[in-house]
Amino acid sequence: MQSKFSKYEFTVLSIVLVSYFMTVLDVSVVITALPKIQTDLHLSTANLTWVQNAYTIIFGGLLLLGGRLGDIAGRKRIFNLGLIIFGLGSLLVGLANNTIWLIIARGFQGAGAAALAPFILALLMDSIPIGEKRIRAVADYGAVAGIGASLGLVIGGLFASLLSWRYAFFVNVPIAIGMFIWSTKVVRSSKSQKGSFDGLGSVLSLIGMISLVYGILLLSDRASAWYWIGLAIVLLALFVWREAKVKQPIMPLRVFKNSERTGSYLARLLFLGAMMAFWFFITQFLQEVYGFSPLMAGLGFFPMTIANFISALQVSKLTAKFGNGMTLVFGLSLTIIGMFWLSFVGNGSNYILAIALPMILIGAGQGAALSPLTTAGIAQIDAQDAGAASGIVNVAHQVGGSLGLTILVVLSTFFAGSSDLVSRTDWALRGGVIFLILALLLTFIMIVPKKG
Template identity: 80%
Template sequence: MQTKFTKYEFSILSIVLVSYFMTVLDVSVVITALPKIQDDLHLSTANLTWVQNAYTIIFGGLLLLGGRLGDIVGRKQIFNIGLIVFGLGSLLVGMANSSMWMIIARGFQGAGAAALAPSTLALLMDSIPAGTKRIRAVADYGAVAGIGASVGLVIGGLFASLLSWRYAFFVNVPIAIVMFIWATKAVHATKPQKGSFDGIGSILSLLGMVSLVYGILLVSTSATAWVWILAAVILLGLFVVREVKVAQPIMPLRVFKNKERTGAYLSRMLYLGAMMAFWFFITQFLQEVYGFSPLMAGLGFFPMTVANFISALQVSKLTAKFGNGMTLVGGLVFTIAGMLWLSFAGSGSNYVVAVALPMILIGIGQGAALSPLTTAGIADIVPRDAGAASGVVNVAHQIGGSIGLAILVVLSTTIGGTALVARTALALRGGVVFLIIALILTLVLIVPKKAK
């Protein structure tokens, strides 16, 4: 069996990985720069939260539509449109001079990412045949999800301290232009499927997700929170009903008939919920408790970034030896151990012992977990549903992060009060609970398939 990529396959893989890296990077690049952004734009705490959530919610809410449009219009066309929208959104974010401008621009950027992300994974599946080469390619794709997020923390702190947080977004513009030119020349156009996209379903899913996250964020501060949560339940319920009845759904429910895929989606949501809380709280912890600058806070994540990179490079070998499911189990166990250890960090603790060492465990775990989750999320999928399954993988990634962060922020604030050390500890231990549930789901739904 041929194991080396052809020139065309390598070109597609490079375009896919760089483009996906760019979208994942922008989930975390803003985190270490948040204090600087808040000072420059005079943002309230609520508006500051929406600088992050506007991107992730729109990104996650439109992913299903992005995946379906790729099936109907063509992967290459939607991929190129996504690059244009994402690049323009990045430019607008970098030019923002008010909270409203910033939040709208982040949402616009998220819309571009929603077109890009499912198209990247679907293009990879279209262009690289099933077998050893695709396993390697999907492993690389999954690794980018973790490495991009980790590197984003460092880059965000670097620009915020040495130049301006705006450059962290401006840098996307030339990258998007180069990728657009390269993809236009290199990527073969896929044959569009006959059909139409489900606009009503897209609106219901987007409004439902926004209402759910917003309602959770309001739980500790407003009695209207439960109204928003109830509205979310109704909207998402209507979305599911529509997907059952509509001829060409944006989220075909047959995607969930496979237990391995379903387990991967649920576990990915829980994993990203825990990781988003980790990034969000530890960034603040390093700056406010340890007194790190944004640059030092970004570099403070370096042990995790290096461990993540090394671990991700070994995934193909690990899955070949132990299977996809057991590699995922190992990644979850390492992440649980690291996050639990980190939750005991305090104002008087040593950075190396209390933060850096547990970060290494988290990095190893993340590098070993995200690729297997991606592989399981597209397991045994038929070509006609490749775009839809790719969309669901990315929806689980983005929406899981938003909902998980919202839940853990509310719980930590309600129980821990205003003390950052206490809130951080509670959020991380809540993340450990998420990860343990993900581990149980993996053992029940994913591992048995691979053990046969």
């Protein structure tokens, strides 16, 4: 008989899932809305890319800092601060009337998301005990990661086509206010850790992560990208050296001593790289090749969203029967088959056969994979390091998406040229298949042996 959540546990889980959905949604909601944003604000192509990049850079750059800050200052306090910043940033994005305003506001949103994301998962770990309840809660968390990204494409297209792209951001404001009031009244404060804050480590990680994400984003078209990536490598190497020496690190290296956790971070990098390329290229393909409107392109992802939702609901049962590692193997295998099938979309088949059917496999695979990846990423973690581990899970999620997408854009352009979207889509998805196969191999080597 399944254990039921207590009233408090259910309330915290609801706050966690709604807040996480809000941050995940904002990564993808802008994709189908970008053409309308460009038209309304008369943005150049270069400036348009920064509408997404400003959010990604600040989000990725501040994640480690935000994760450790909550461990020391108290997770509820930082979580609520993140809600305020994210809600205000969303309001400013919706009100933007020029390029600079829009880009700065998107960066402000990213800062709020960086404060929220590590503690969304840490709050779940604080409030729900290890066991069947924790497995079910993490499964729900993983489901939101996939469904939120897919649904964001639909919502972005819906507002862009029927109302205004601004409403896709305005809707976050009342949600953030409601979450803040709810969290203030309900969520119990975690104990703050005593000790000093590693200021130098914070600066090294912040500048290093921003340099890495920025360099990755420039990689496809600028030689200067390698200078930024080189700077990032130096700074992050100094950061690791610093973390090994300091008494109060913002990223305790002991988090990586567990091979299951380390394997999950690497596999998540690869998985998100493949998935980000899938969302990016198929969204363009539906609009430019099939002639879909932004709304129809968003709705075109519905088969995946539904399959993701159904699959995610079964994760706790699959995990209980087969273990966390083998459930992850199952999810990755389905995603590989679906992605490989979809990589022949350029052959001219219709939407149902070429896109909808493989999307069902990809959605089912994603629903079955993200929760086990999250579970492995926080496996056997001490309470004092929960925020740091959660931050690393989110760093892998964000950096994996940016790095993977950039690599696959470069790969597809190399093989197909810059003007042939159909061939580039095929090649990018085939590269995504390789990423997923590598993630599957890592799972067999580092996660499955843990018998979980």
